[in-house]
Amino acid sequence: MTARQDLFAGVALLVVWAIVTLYRHWGLWGTDMSALYWAGHFYAQGALDQIYVGGQDFFWEIPPDEWLALTRVHGASPLDITPYIYPPIWAALLAPITQTLDPHAFFNLTQGINVTCISLSVWLAWRIFGAGHVPFWQWAGISVVLLQLTMPAVLALQLNQPQIAVTCIVLLAFYRLCAGHSKSAGAILALAAAIKLSPAALILLFVMRRDWRALASFAVFGALFASLSILGTNLDLHWQLLDRISLLDGKILVSRINYSIEPFIFQLVELVQGRADFFITNYTIFDQPVWMGPLTKLALLIGFGLVWWITRRHPDPRKLWLQLILLAPILMILSPLAWAHYLLLPLFLIPGIFVILPQRQAILWLVLILVLFSDTLWQILIETQMTVWAPLILGVISIGFCLKSLAIWALRT
Template sequence: MSRADRFAILLLAAWAVQRIAAMWNGLPPDLSAIHVAGWLLRTGRADLIYAMPPGFFGGQPPAWDSFAAAIGGPDFFAFPFVYPPLWAALAAPFTAVIGPAGFGNAVALVQVPLLAASVVLAARLCRPLAVPLIVWAAVAILAFETCAQPMLALLHNQPTLTTTFLVLFALDRLNRGAEVAAGLALALAAAIKLTPALFVLVLVIGGHRRGLAAFALAGAALAGLSLALAGPGLHWAFLEALGEIKRSTLVSIVNLSLKSAAGALAVLTGARPAIDPDTVNIVLPDLPGWIGPALTLAGVLVTAALWRALRQRPAAEARLLLAFGLGLVVPLFGPLGWLHYYLLPLLLLPALLARLPRAAAIGLGAAIAATSPTLLGSLRPMIPAFTPLMTLAGVAVWLAVLAALFAALRRPA
């Protein structure tokens, strides 16, 4: 490792230290949900673990209000718990000795360094040779402090930080022939959040049988551990909670999915005339039921087309671009497209931009920056129907990124 590369690592480490200090003793609502779920399981209130507000999108579950202040103080609140029961069971013993702030501190000590390490992994995977690692690290730090995707993930101390690292780690291990480690990493990511299970396709496309076996065995072991610790009842409650999420639609500039875009169009066209289009977050409980299944089918077809387009590419390039494409398909075509879901494609974006004509690459990068909520938030008072319009704009830009990926694949490798 050169002196410049060592300095790049030190720069990322220094950023991680200051970011942990900035997050210290915070009460991130997303992560706090895991602490609350563990506390409920430990104190015999497992029936409330998957409680949620009406329509899901409404902040803290009302059933938690009576004890939230006792757990974390008057300023404490948590979003609903929508993770597999395993994490409530693993968190339960810790809730007896640390509060939500201490729990957040402990997780930040793990997750922020993982985000810094993700920069190095992304550099190994897709950094153009002309870009020194120190420049790559500096640009990544600038993005972490200004772009909405990493900022939202850090604000909430979101487990997406860990799953993003695990997907990148799996890709890096595959490039080094360690397919078992890649399978184990993807299994752990899928146990934290279900959607990373789709990235097993990167093992399939390369015919990594040992990696697939490791993924299957580790996944089965984690599922068995979850059932043993939490019982089948909580797993049924988890599935019911996922169904509740699918029954409502949130139109918000931090939820960029095609389902959210459909809701935005319904608001703008007056199909939902009782909705104030100037509301910051718009919850629609009654979009046509066919929209969700149709988007799922469309996502499958897009993934199949991407698979077909990558079949003749070199193995490492095929894995990288498939992972990048899946990082777009999951939030765009799924029931939710939280901005922090786009952290993985943001880190891998140079893999696409380096394959585009310079003008197209600059234009696409500028469009992503221009539609970031960190930039647009100040414009809200000046733009009528800001939320649905900016939701549509954000979804359109990430759809353009997906279209650009297919366009790039039409060019020679």
């Protein structure tokens, strides 16, 4: 198969997947995207006090009256909306769109963008790994299987998650990095962090690679985007955002889709002390023990050092692929909010195992990932009595097992 035929076959696979996926999700309510729509709507109406409205917790059990009233007008339930926790600039930019499109049209538009971003992410991950090492049609085929069967991908699409677009931007940043364009890599990663703060932690890869130009570019463009947000909206909205985020300080969130190691360790301690409750039925927030913060920071420092040590002698582009697929999950599980859809980034990189491992081992590894992160298994677990703890415990253990296996291979090679 020629290079052109290979590219055509891979693109054809992704186009078919995109059409089928968009058809299946067309007209569905976008729960997580609703936060951006309502924030844009309230910004357009001048009701700035409603953008970051909420109770004493980071999330809400009952939405504010104004949000709830608008939701009911469009036939949705209180469970179909989530609070807005993004920078104010995005509410301002979306405000004109919310005055033109109703929620359903907006969700269809953003779902189309998400499906496009996923398709582009598959190509970017392939280029980061090194296009000459594996046929694109094979990479795309494995990716489609993962996208169809794994819970993080299925959930992200069902929720119409902005994380999909953020992941695509992050992959674009590191594609530019491996192409030798450090300044644009830093600028693009800063854009991703301007949408969601979590990608900012990936500057550790710039530090690991001693790419000070990329780090400086990130700092400059990060400051630029922050300034534009403040000048484009107002400073008070940014203080309100910080107030919402501060509600998580000293707290542990237990949720069936939060794969942070903090609730996992917390429950182990509770189990030893005879206070563990495995049968809570909804997300729960506990006070964080004073030792938890220093412990996770120490674990992050150790994880960063191990990734550098393990990958230091690997050649690029494999080194960058290894650093991304190892560091991204470590940063994820060591943060207070480790949503399952954050696994999209390593998910896009997984097809590379068919190059680094013998084919039989790679197939076994892929099957194991499909089982451990199966959407079907997740659905079964949330129907059990341990509806919250069972998927959380399995998720944390599975991520740890995959990281350990990949790290051992990288160290021995």
